[in-house]
Amino acid sequence: MLVLATYDQVSAALADRDLIVPPTPAATTGVGWLRSAVPRFSSGATHARRRGLVEAPLRALVPDTLRRRARALADRPDTAAVEVLAEALGVAVDPAVVVAAARAYLPPVEPTPADDAAVASLVAALGGTWDEATAARACLLVQACASTAGLIRNALPYKDSGVPEAVLAETLRHSPPVRVLRRQAPDGTLTELDLAAANRDPAVFPDPDTFDVHRVGNHRHLSFGVGLRPCPGDNHALAIAAGVLEGSS
Ligand code: HEM
Structure with a gap:
C-alpha cells in the first residue's frame, strides 16, 4: 500500500476528488450494515446526502452547552462524549452499547457477533428501523466515541499546562486519536x-x-481531516473535551 506522510501530500490527497474512501460491502444488519449506510464510507451523491443527515442534528447542538454538561462527567472520561451527545440528541442508550458498537466500526477490524449485537442494540435504542436516518444518528454517537475519548485521554496529562483550547490543539497535533x-x-x-x-x-x-x-x-494539524470531507463534529468534540479537562481540575 502507498503511504503518504508529509503534510503537503496528506493535505493534497484529502482534497483530491479522484481519491475515494474505500467502499464497504452492502449488508443488512450489524456493523456491516452501519458501515454501508453512513457518510464515512460513502462517496459522490450518496455521501452528500448522508453528510446532510449528520450535519443537520449537529447544527442544532450548542457547543457551550455540551461543554458545561461535560464538566459534570469528568470522572467518566471514556464515555463523557457519548453521554453528553446522546443526551443532547435525545437518545436513551447505555454508553457501553455505543462503546461496543464502535469497537469494529473502522475497517480493517473484523466485526465479531458481539459487535453486530451491539449495533442491533444501538439501532433498537434509536427506534428499531434499519434505515439511513437511523444510521446517521448511530454514526454520530459511534464516531464521537473512541475518537473523543482518545483526545481526552491524550490531553489529560497536560491539562495544567495551558487553557483547554491550547492544550487540545497541541494534543491533536502531537498525538491524534485518529492516526491514519x-x-x-x-x-x-x-x-x-x-x-x-x-x-x-x-x-x-x-x-x-x-x-x-x-x-x-498548532491548530493547522490534520487530525480532524481537511479538504473534501473534514470531521463535522470537530467543534463538538473540542467543547466536550474542554469541559472534561475543566471538570478534572
Ligand atoms: C477528537 C475527536 C474526533 C476526531 C479526532 C475526529 C476525526 C475525524 C476525521 C479525521 C474524519 C475524516 C475521515 C475521512 O476523511 O475519511 C472524521 C469524520 C467524521 N466525524 Fe469525526 N472526529 C472526532 C469527533 C467526532 C464527533 C464528536 C463526531 C459527531 C458528533 C464526529 C463525526 C464524524 C462524522 C459523521 C464523520 C464522517 C464525515 C464524512 O465522511 O463526511 N467526529 N472525523
Missing part, C-alpha cells in the same frame, strides 16, 4: 494517509516531537 485515513484511487490502488506523521512534519511544525502548548500554528 485510507483512500482508493480509480484503479483500485489503496493509499494510507498518515495523519500522525503529517502533524509532525518538520517543514510545518518546527521541533515536531516536542509537546509545546504555546506553539504558534
Whole structure:
C-alpha cells in the first residue's frame, strides 16, 4: 500500500476528488450494515446526502452547552462524549452499547457477533428501523466515541499546562486519536494517509516531537481531516473535551 506522510501530500490527497474512501460491502444488519449506510464510507451523491443527515442534528447542538454538561462527567472520561451527545440528541442508550458498537466500526477490524449485537442494540435504542436516518444518528454517537475519548485521554496529562483550547490543539497535533485515513484511487490502488506523521512534519511544525502548548500554528494539524470531507463534529468534540479537562481540575 502507498503511504503518504508529509503534510503537503496528506493535505493534497484529502482534497483530491479522484481519491475515494474505500467502499464497504452492502449488508443488512450489524456493523456491516452501519458501515454501508453512513457518510464515512460513502462517496459522490450518496455521501452528500448522508453528510446532510449528520450535519443537520449537529447544527442544532450548542457547543457551550455540551461543554458545561461535560464538566459534570469528568470522572467518566471514556464515555463523557457519548453521554453528553446522546443526551443532547435525545437518545436513551447505555454508553457501553455505543462503546461496543464502535469497537469494529473502522475497517480493517473484523466485526465479531458481539459487535453486530451491539449495533442491533444501538439501532433498537434509536427506534428499531434499519434505515439511513437511523444510521446517521448511530454514526454520530459511534464516531464521537473512541475518537473523543482518545483526545481526552491524550490531553489529560497536560491539562495544567495551558487553557483547554491550547492544550487540545497541541494534543491533536502531537498525538491524534485518529492516526491514519485510507483512500482508493480509480484503479483500485489503496493509499494510507498518515495523519500522525503529517502533524509532525518538520517543514510545518518546527521541533515536531516536542509537546509545546504555546506553539504558534498548532491548530493547522490534520487530525480532524481537511479538504473534501473534514470531521463535522470537530467543534463538538473540542467543547466536550474542554469541559472534561475543566471538570478534572
Ligand atoms: C477528537 C475527536 C474526533 C476526531 C479526532 C475526529 C476525526 C475525524 C476525521 C479525521 C474524519 C475524516 C475521515 C475521512 O476523511 O475519511 C472524521 C469524520 C467524521 N466525524 Fe469525526 N472526529 C472526532 C469527533 C467526532 C464527533 C464528536 C463526531 C459527531 C458528533 C464526529 C463525526 C464524524 C462524522 C459523521 C464523520 C464522517 C464525515 C464524512 O465522511 O463526511 N467526529 N472525523
